[in-house]
Amino acid sequence: MRQLRYREALREAMLEEMERDERVFLMGEEVGHYQGAYKVSEGLLDEFGERRVVDTPIAEAGFAGVGIGAAMAGLRPIIEFMTWNFSFVAFDQIISNAAKVHQMSAGAIQVPIVFRGPNGAAKQVAAQHSHSCAPFYTNIPGLYVIQPSTPRDAKGLLKSAIRSNNPVIFLEGETLYGVKGEVPDEGVEELIPIGESRLVRPGEDCTIVTWGRPYYTVLAAAEKLSAEGIDCEVVDPRTLRPLDTGLMVESVKKTNRCVVVHEHWPYGGPGAEIVDRLQREAFDYLDAPLERVTGLDVPMPYALNLEDKVLPTEERVIDAVKRVAYAS
């Protein structure tokens, strides 16, 4: 397999799907002539022209709504938010319109649309630009929510999202765009199904469920724990709604312990949902309380030393695993 960066994998997914289906187009701020604020759409304007790579003014509610209307009429828009922080001004479009109209019309209207862009903290961009948005969107019936951790998952899941007949919230990682990883060779098409988790690392002693940016923190922590004799099994849900708990439940039944590690705030959200489901579905197998390592419950500060405290660290992951393994 090839090595591709996360952003290149996303670009390939869009390129392939736009080549395959005339109804697919990309719309957002700076996606065309500027080549993408994070260069995810680099080269697509040259490939497809202004009709299908549409630069917009700064008007998230407007172009999110235009995308939804176009999807209702049969197109398959990809709407790029320069970052998910800016999706809040388009919240009503996503919640009240995209997520509702299929049922409100008794199934007469479909909204095949992907909203995508970087999510979560970058580096020192402070309180308004560091939101980890999964909790807001996973609460809404009528949406799929995907947050891929690797280039391969990013490509395979974005292709599935574009082909879905439903509105998809696609949360990329600003700090993941440069990450390299294996992606199937050119000409080998891989569609990763929405709603399937993945076993990342097999292990016997403790299950760690994680996704997004902390995925890499967890893998590094697992290596260190392994050296200390604690063998962690890592599961990545990849899709946060619908949530596939099958693998994690099986894993917990084997390891009898679990730590959930996520970037978003601790109050509610997919992290709390996973813990709730695991305690019910694997209650008799648990040898320790379920633990979570989360982003701290504060607005993101600017100073680097403080930001480092807020995001999940290897140290916090290692401590949590040791606590549930009664090894500390």
Add this chain to the structure above:
Amino acid sequence: MMVMRRFEEEAARNYAKGKIGGFLHLYIGQEAIAVAATEVLTEGDYIFQTYRDHGIALARGMSAKAGMAELFGKDTGCSRGFGGSMHFFDVERGFLGGWAIVGGHLALAAGTAFKSKYAGEDSVTVCFFGDGSINIGGFHEAMSLAGLWKLPVVFICENNQYAMGTPLERTSPLKDLSIKAKGYGMVGDRFDGHDVEVVQARIGEAVDRARSGGGPTFIEVLTYRFRGHSMSDPAKYRTTTELEQRKQQDPITVVREKLIGLGVQESALDDIDLEVDEEIDAAVQFAEESEPAREDLMMSTVMAPEGES
């Protein structure tokens, strides 16, 4: 217009009886606008409306039965009991909904118009909203994009003088809202909405312009609702004198007098009234007797089925 009027009068009665729940916003007094607009549209065109949506749906050809059954929350309703009064849909006829967040559907209308342009089709989108929508961000962003991209859409502000209970002079520094069009690079128009022929001609101009590639239009139609904002609103913010004055220009009376002036027999018009009464009675009976909304659809319609589409 008579179908709309009798439909809503009957809906109000059944609301009072507890047969209809939720919110019920009546279009009584504004009917000429919906009739006129649908007259100039063709198959393949798209229509969006606010929650005050019964009139336009009926004008576009939805049966009174499908509408009334929806109000009663029945499976035979136009949204199978999932939408209610505020969310009528009739996709086959291009009626893409009643929408209940003020200003939220204008961008959707720009979106269907975007699709028309993208696909090289000559279809047009008509989007209705009230004077209460003009201050919210959704209005501004949809108008901005439609103007920028010269989309084939006609925005029709049905200015019924009140945003719920607040009169226009307390929500807008402008008396003439149509001048806003200029700021969005589109044509503006403004006229009275009680004479169906006038409304039809003027909306027709805008629709023709959109269809022929001339871009969007923002229209302000001056109208008046004879009932409160919704069934729970006794409309104490206006005087009975004002209401009675406005009723002198009831669009139905206006057209009736015009027809009689043209030599139509009154008895012929009375016959139409009787036919409409029967149609609405049948709709109520149909709604009463229909099966309730289906529980199994509740879970299965949250997401659209996957697979080729």
